[in-house]
Amino acid sequence: MDVAENDNDALRRLRRTMRDLVALSTLSEAWAGLEPEDIAKRLAKVLLSTLDLDLVYIRLAQPNSSGFTEAICDKHRPDADPCIYEVRDWLTSLLTDAASIPVAIVPDPFGTGTLRMTLTRFGLEERDVLVTGSQRAGFPTEDDRLLLELAANQVAVIAQQQRAEQALQQSEERFRGFANAAPAMLWATEPDGFCSFLSQGWYEFTGQDEDEGLGFGWLNAVHPEDREEASKNFLFANERKEEFFIEYRLQRADGVYRWIIDAGRPRFSLEGQFLGYAGNLLDITDRKQVEKDLQESREYLRAIFESVGDGLYVMGPDFRCTYLNPAGAAILGYQARELVGRHLHDIIHHTHPGGGHRAVSESPVALAVREGVPARVDDDVFWRKDGRPVPVTYSVSPIMVDGRPAGAVVAYRDVTEQKQSEEKMAALLGTEKCRAALLARVANASKSMNVEWSVDSIARILTEEARSMLGAHQAVTSVTISANWAQAIRAVSLSDKYAHYHAYSEKPDGSGIYMEVCRTNRPMRMTQQEMEAHPAWKGFGKHAKDHPPMRGWLAVPLIGHGGKNLGLVQLTDKTQGEFTEEDEAILVQLAAIASAGIENAYLYEQVREQDRRKDEFLATLAHELRNPLAPVRNGLAVLKLAPSMEATVRTREIMERQVEHMVHLIDDLLDVSRITSGKVQLKKEWVDIRTVLDAALELSRPLIKENQHRLFISNPKESLLLDADPTRMTQVVSNLLNNAAKYTSKGGQIELSAERDGSEVIIRVRDNGVGLTSEALPEVFELFSQVGKTLDRSQGGLGIGLALVKRLVEMHNGSITAESQGLGQGSTFVVHLPLPPTQIIKRQVAGAGDSCTLSIPRRILVVDDNVDGAETLAMLLMMSGHTVETIHTGPDALKAAQTFQPDVMFLDIGLPGLSGYEVAQQLRSDSNINGLILVALTGWGSEDDRRRARTAGFDYHLTKPVEIEKLQRLLSEIDQELTTKS
Numbered sequence: 001m002d003v004a005e006n007d008n009d010a011l012r013r014l015r016r017t018m019r020d021l022v023a024l025s026t027l028s029e030a031w032a033g034l035e036p037e038d039i040a041k042r043l044a045k046v047l048l049s050t051l052d053l054d055l056v057y058i059r060l061a062q063p064n065s066s067g068f069t070e071a072i073c074d075k076h077r078p079d080a081d082p083c084i085y086e087v088r089d090w091l092t093s094l095l096t097d098a099a100s101i102p103v104a105i106v107p108d109p110f111g112t113g114t115l116r117m118t119l120t121r122f123g124l125e126e127r128d129v130l131v132t133g134s135q136r137a138g139f140p141t142e143d144d145r146l147l148l149e150l151a152a153n154q155v156a157v158i159a160q161q162q163r164a165e166q167a168l169q170q171s172e173e174r175f176r177g178f179a180n181a182a183p184a185m186l187w188a189t190e191p192d193g194f195c196s197f198l199s200q201g202w203y204e205f206t207g208q209d210e211d212e213g214l215g216f217g218w219l220n221a222v223h224p225e226d227r228e229e230a231s232k233n234f235l236f237a238n239e240r241k242e243e244f245f246i247e248y249r250l251q252r253a254d255g256v257y258r259w260i261i262d263a264g265r266p267r268f269s270l271e272g273q274f275l276g277y278a279g280n281l282l283d284i285t286d287r288k289q290v291e292k293d294l295q296e297s298r299e300y301l302r303a304i305f306e307s308v309g310d311g312l313y314v315m316g317p318d319f320r321c322t323y324l325n326p327a328g329a330a331i332l333g334y335q336a337r338e339l340v341g342r343h344l345h346d347i348i349h350h351t352h353p354g355g356g357h358r359a360v361s362e363s364p365v366a367l368a369v370r371e372g373v374p375a376r377v378d379d380d381v382f383w384r385k386d387g388r389p390v391p392v393t394y395s396v397s398p399i400m401v402d403g404r405p406a407g408a409v410v411a412y413r414d415v416t417e418q419k420q421s422e423e424k425m426a427a428l429l430g431t432e433k434c435r436a437a438l439l440a441r442v443a444n445a446s447k448s449m450n451v452e453w454s455v456d457s458i459a460r461i462l463t464e465e466a467r468s469m470l471g472a473h474q475a476v477t478s479v480t481i482s483a484n485w486a487q488a489i490r491a492v493s494l495s496d497k498y499a500h501y502h503a504y505s506e507k508p509d510g511s512g513i514y515m516e517v518c519r520t521n522r523p524m525r526m527t528q529q530e531m532e533a534h535p536a537w538k539g540f541g542k543h544a545k546d547h548p549p550m551r552g553w554l555a556v557p558l559i560g561h562g563g564k565n566l567g568l569v570q571l572t573d574k575t576q577g578e579f580t581e582e583d584e585a586i587l588v589q590l591a592a593i594a595s596a597g598i599e600n601a602y603l604y605e606q607v608r609e610q611d612r613r614k615d616e617f618l619a620t621l622a623h624e625l626r627n628p629l630a631p632v633r634n635g636l637a638v639l640k641l642a643p644s645m646e647a648t649v650r651t652r653e654i655m656e657r658q659v660e661h662m663v664h665l666i667d668d669l670l671d672v673s674r675i676t677s678g679k680v681q682l683k684k685e686w687v688d689i690r691t692v693l694d695a696a697l698e699l700s701r702p703l704i705k706e707n708q709h710r711l712f713i714s715n716p717k718e719s720l721l722l723d724a725d726p727t728r729m730t731q732v733v734s735n736l737l738n739n740a741a742k743y744t745s746k747g748g749q750i751e752l753s754a755e756r757d758g759s760e761v762i763i764r765v766r767d768n769g770v771g772l773t774s775e776a777l778p779e780v781f782e783l784f785s786q787v788g789k790t791l792d793r794s795q796g797g798l799g800i801g802l803a804l805v806k807r808l809v810e811m812h813n814g815s816i817t818a819e820s821q822g823l824g825q826g827s828t829f830v831v832h833l834p835l836p837p838t839q840i841i842k843r844q845v846a847g848a849g850d851s852c853t854l855s856i857p858r859r860i861l862v863v864d865d866n867v868d869g870a871e872t873l874a875m876l877l878m879m880s881g882h883t884v885e886t887i888h889t890g891p892d893a894l895k896a897a898q899t900f901q902p903d904v905m906f907l908d909i910g911l912p913g914l915s916g917y918e919v920a921q922q923l924r925s926d927s928n929i930n931g932l933i934l935v936a937l938t939g940w941g942s943e944d945d946r947r948r949a950r951t952a953g954f955d956y957h958l959t960k961p962v963e964i965e966k967l968q969r970l971l972s973e974i975d976q977e978l979t980t981k982s
Contacts, residue, residue, distance in 0.1 A: 036060050036159065040071035043130075043155055048073045051144055053134045054108065054115055060159060061127035068127055076111040108135070116140070122152035128159070185260075185281040187218075188267075191274050193238045202281070207253030223249035223257050230262070241266045241274050250281070258285040311392075311414075314399075316407045319343050319360070319369060331392075331414045333385035348382040353389070365410055368396040372405035382412065391419050435582075441469050442589055449597040453604045455479060459490035462569055462594040467493045469590075470583045472571040474498060474550070479558070479567035479598070480518055490567075497573075514555070518565045523556040525584050554579040556591040560599045569594070633961040634872025663961065681943065682725040682811060689720045689754050689761055696733035697752070703741045704750065714753035720761050723836055728808050735801045736765040736829050743827070744769030756835070763831040772820035772827055780818050781806040809833070856975065857881045861902035863893040863919070864937060865911050873906065873937075873962065880971075890914025897923055902932065904974055906958070909938040909949075917952040924953035933974050937962070 034042070044056040053075065060069045104117045115133035118140045122128050130152050132140070140148065185205060188197035198213045206213065206221040213221075222230050226248035237244035243265050249257040264279030305312050311328025315321050321344050324336040332339070332348055339347065345360050352358050360366045364375035375396040381389040394412035398405045445465040449458045459477040467475035475493040513534060517524050526534065531553050550572040558566040569591050571579065693715060704711055722729065733752070740750045744767045751766040772780060781802050809816045814833040820826065860882050864870035870886040877884045885900050887893050890913040897905065905923075909916035920934050933956070936949040941959035949957050955977075956970055 034158075036062070036069045036162070037071070039155060039158055040069055041073070043151060044071045044073035047130075047132065047148070047151055048075060051132070051134075051147055052136065053132050054111065055117075055131075055133035057129075057131040058155075059127065059129050060155075074110045076108075103140070106133075108133075118145075118148075120145075120148045120152050122149070122156045128156065130155075186279070187264075187281070188278045189238070189264075189276040191276050193235060193276075196276070205252060205283075206250065221251050223251065225249075234262075234264070237264065238277065247284070258283050259288045260284060309413075311412045312409065313339070313344065313412075314407060314409050315344065315365070315369060317369060317405065319345065319366065322407070328412065331384075331390060331412070332382060338385075348384075351381070351383065351389075353379065353381045353391075365396050365408060368398040368408040369405055372398040372400055374398060391415050438469055438586055441465065442586065442593075445469075445590060446593045449594055452597060453601055455598050455601045456490055458594055458597040458601060462590060463491035463493040466569055466571060466587055466590055467495070469586060470554075470571055470579070471575040472554075472579075473573040473575060475569070475571050477558075477567065477569045477594075478514075480565050495575075514568065514570075517555045517557050517568050521557045521559050521563060521565055523554070523584055523588055525554045525579050525581075526552070527578055528552050552578050554584060554587060556584070556587045558591050558595045558598060560595055566595055566598050633963070634869065634876055637872075637876050637964045680811070682728060684723050684725050686721045687724055687726045687729070689722055689763070690715050692722070692724075692726060692729045692733060693752065693754060693763075695726070695730040696737060699730065699734040700737035700741065703738055707741050707744070708747050709741060709744060710747075710749045712749070712751045714751070714755075716754050716756060716761075718756070720754070720756055720835065722761065722812075722833060724812050724833070729812070732805050732808050732831065733763065733765070735805050736831075739801055739829075740765055740767035740769065740827070743767070759835050759837075761833045761835055763833070764828060766826065766828040768826040770827075771823050771825040772818065773823060777818055777820065781816070856979070857883065858903040858975075858978070859900065860884045861887060861893070861896055861900055861905045862937075863887045863890075863896075863905065863911065863916070864908040865889065866908070869960070876964070876967070888912075890916070890919045893919050894922060897926075897929055897932070903978060904933045904935065906935045906937045907954070909936060909940065917948065920949075920953040931978075933978065935970065935974075 040058040040060055044058050047053055047056050055075070056071075056073045058071045062068055102118065105114050106117055107113075108115045113135050115135060116139045117131060117133040120130040120132070122130060130148060132144075132148060134140070134144075185201040186197070186199040187195060187202065189195050193216075195214050195216065195218055198208075198210070198218065202213060202218075203209060206218075208217065208221060211217075216231075219227055219231055230246055230248045233244060233246045244263070246262045247259065248262065250260045251257050260281045261284050262279060262281045264277040267275040267278055269275055305323075305325040306327075308325065309327050311331045312323070312325045313321050313328050314323040320341055321339050322341075324334075324339050326336065329336040329339070345363055345366065349363060349365065350358055364377055367373050368375055376393075377395075378393045380392055380394065382392050384390055391414070392412045393415050394410055397409045397411075399407040399409065445461060448461050448465075452458050452461065459479070463475045463477045466472075473495040476489060477491045478489045481488045513524070513531070528551050531550070552574055553570065553572050555568050555570040557568045560566045569587065571583075571587065574583075693713070697711075697713070701711075737750065737752065744750065749768050751764070753764045753766075755762055806816055809831055812833055814831060816829060816831050819828040819830065860877050862870050862874050862877070862884060864873070864886070865888050867886075867888060870888060874884040874886050885896060885902075887896050888911075890911040892913075893905070893907065893911070894914070896902075907916045907919060911919065914922075916936060916938070920936075923929055923932060923934065934954045935956040935958055936954040937958050937960065938945065938949075939960045941957075946957045956974070958966065958970065
């Protein structure tokens with residue numbers, strides 16, 4: 001009974017299993033058209049009911065995506081789908097663990113108790129999973145596993161079929177999209193040649209539709225002239241099942257025929273069965289045109305290459321020549337066919353220009369071929385067939401294909417003629433540079449000689465520069481010193497070769513070959529043989545052993561104004577070769593420049609000597625004029641002090657005026673000389689312009705009064721300070737007033753005014769005198785000008801007063817102008833002087849001297865070789881209460897200094913026996929004579945004379961004739977000094 005029941009249970013389970021197997025095995029056919037989501041849901045329900053499961057979860061991967069389709073079914077909750085998201089995390093952890101554990105026991109998420117869970121993977125996707133759970137003990141059994149795997153496999157079959165169909169559909173869509181989007185027109189045929197597919201490109205190009213194009217209708221779009229040949233070639237290839245390429249003209253939709261290339265390839269199945277052709281058509285009309293243009297261009301370029309005069313050759317990546325134009329072949333002496341296909345480096349480029357083998361790696365051509373580097377070479381050689389080098393310049397241009405070098409083009413030119421021209425040009429340029437350098441040196445020598453003022457300096461520069469420029473060992477410059485052409489050597493220049501002859505100084509006597517140069521005033525250039533054969537050559541005579549040898553000779557005269565010979569310059573022993581015509585031309589030019597300089601130097605010496613004599617004359621004149629004036633002035637002073645009668649007073653006044661006039665003339669004459677020679681130094685101080693005007697009026701008032709002129713004075717209201725020499729400014733205004741007084745008729749009118757105008761002081765002296773012509777105005781301030789003379793009267797004068805005024809004003813940074821409306825219209829002289837930038841200046845007012853006489857009688861010795869001058873000066877001093885003695889020679893002065901023992905000695909400079917300087921020096925060196933005051937009494941009054949007097953030991957300096965006022969001030973200073981010492 002038990003056995004029978006067990007068998008029956010087993011039979012029933014077997015039948016149920018078989019039934020379930022049959023049911024599950026038909027799922028793929030039943031669900032073939034369903035969507036993946038429906039398949040998953042239906043499978044979950046079938047398994048839940050068929051296998052008595054409590055939970056089923058299915059996940060199917062979506063093809064070509066990271067997503068998937070899910071379905072869940074629970075025995076206890078038919079509406080479990082909304083809970084799938086809540087259970088997913090739990091199932092994910094279960095799936096992770098189930099990969100290593102066959103059965104997992106977990107709590108039932110929707111019911112009570114626990115579930116035995118198992119995982120079944122299926123299909124081609126790793127993500128396709130089937131998770132089942134049951135509360136049955138022993139789940140899953142072998143039958144359960146068998147049925148689960150069967151169900152999963154059925155679903156996998158359905159999924160794979162759907163995926164395959166989807167992929168096929170997508171592939172077909174991609175193919176059609178590709179075919180329609182492709183620039184070429186695609187087509188396919190059946191084994192019998194029937195066209196079964198034409199891409200959209202065909203229809204757009206030809207304007208046909210499917211009915212017109214498929215089958216053999218496509219031939220109707222082929223050009224009638226090409227149709228038969230195209231059909232024949234296609235069918236022939238179709239029969240042989242071979243690949244083919246056909247070119248024919250195809251009519252475009254607009255009626256225009258275009259060249260196309262039709263390419264087809266046979267199709268075979270996996271079993272090798274012929275399936276027809278697949279091919280494409282490509283519009284090659286533009287390419288055809290390009291090929292045509294390219295061909296024409298090649299022919300044109302070939303014509304150009306073969307007509308150019310430069311050489312051209314092309315080489316491939318293997319360094320072999322692929323083309324050589326006729327000109328290039330001619331330059332190398334080859335026929336083009338002899339070099340095409342050969343390695344040209346070893347034939348024409350194997351040696352450096354200077355000799356030596358050139359490796360291929362060193363060639364710029366090889367570098368261009370190997371690395372694609374362009375190059376240009378301006379100086380190289382190629383080698384001709386006959387073995388001769390050809391100087392060339394060439395450029396290398398690499399041929400680049402896909403960014404890589406594939407050869408090079410070399411353009412080269414035969415520069416033989418150019419090289420020869422360059423060499424000639426270089427030689428000419430070198431010559432010109434030498435000439436330019438020589439001319440520059442001549443110019444520099446000219447500058448050097450032009451700034452020299454002595455003959456010796458000019459001769460030295462000429463001699464040194466001539467020898468250096470023309471490359472000679474010897475140079476001599478001599479000057480003519482007599483009518484017989486005798487010479488005085490002024491400069492000698494010798495190279496180190498003849499250094500031991502530097503002491504030679506024998507003067508040429510004017511005879512021989514030197515005389516010929518000076519006599520004819522023409523250059524002479526000879527070789528040594530020509531010179532020795534010349535009849536005027538006399539050798540060196542007795543001085544031969546002392547004279548440096550002469551090897552070749554070039555002599556040029558120095559010629560002054562009017563053709564006068566000044567001397568000559570000679571060169572001998574040229575360092576290289578003989579003297580040339582060009583050497584002679586350069587020396588002639590140097591001699592001409594030197595001649596002008598030497599003549600100018602002579603003139604300068606003459607002018608300087610004349611100027612020196614003029615100054616000496618003026619000084620001597622002043623001195624000689626002062627000497628006779630001294631006793632006259634002294635006598636006048638005596639007359640002043642003596643009891644006077646009316647006639648005596650009048651006579652004295654006349655004498656005073658004439659003496660003052662003569663002293664004024666002498667002082668002006670000396671001032672002009674000092675200013676001209678730059679010896680006047682201004683003693684500037686701050687001085688009020690009113691003080692200057694007052695002092696000038698004091699000096700000029702006697703002359704104005706004498707001529708009975710009316711004088712109008714306009715002083716500035718404010719104090720205007722000048723930075724000026726008061727004495728010189730007083731001299732300026734006084735001279736202008738005196739000038740107005742002299743050239744204005746008696747009883748005339750003179751106006752003196754000063755005013756401020758901005759940053760200047762303007763002084764005006766206006767008169768109504770004789771006036772000036774317009775022609776005379778520019779010359780009125782010239783030295784020795786006599787433009788003030790009129791036809792009916794002359795006031796005389798030396799013509800130096802206004803010239804002196806102008807120079808003194810300019811020394812004060814001022815200016816002066818003269819104005820006049822013409823003769824008889826009077827004159828106006830306007831002086832402009834600068835004011836200082838500020839008027840806040842400390843005034844320095846010199847205090848007036850006290851008593852003009854000595855407060856204590858002194859012992860005074862007067863020493864003067866002019867007896868009258870000495871006696872009258874002694875009379876003046878004695879009338880002032882002093883004890884006075886007179887001496888007239890230098891030695892007597894020394895004796896009187898010992899015997900008379902004076903306190904003060906007035907000592908003339910120009911004494912017989914011993915000069916005043918010598919007497920003063922001896923007195924100062926005598927220890928027995930102490931405290932003696934020495935006063936220089938002289939007609940020489942320059943600053944140099946005063947400095948020399950101080951050096952000799954004089955304490956004071958008085959200029960003859962001595963004015964009584966100056967004498968009294970000097971005696972007052974001496975009195976103060978002697979009183980201080982005592």
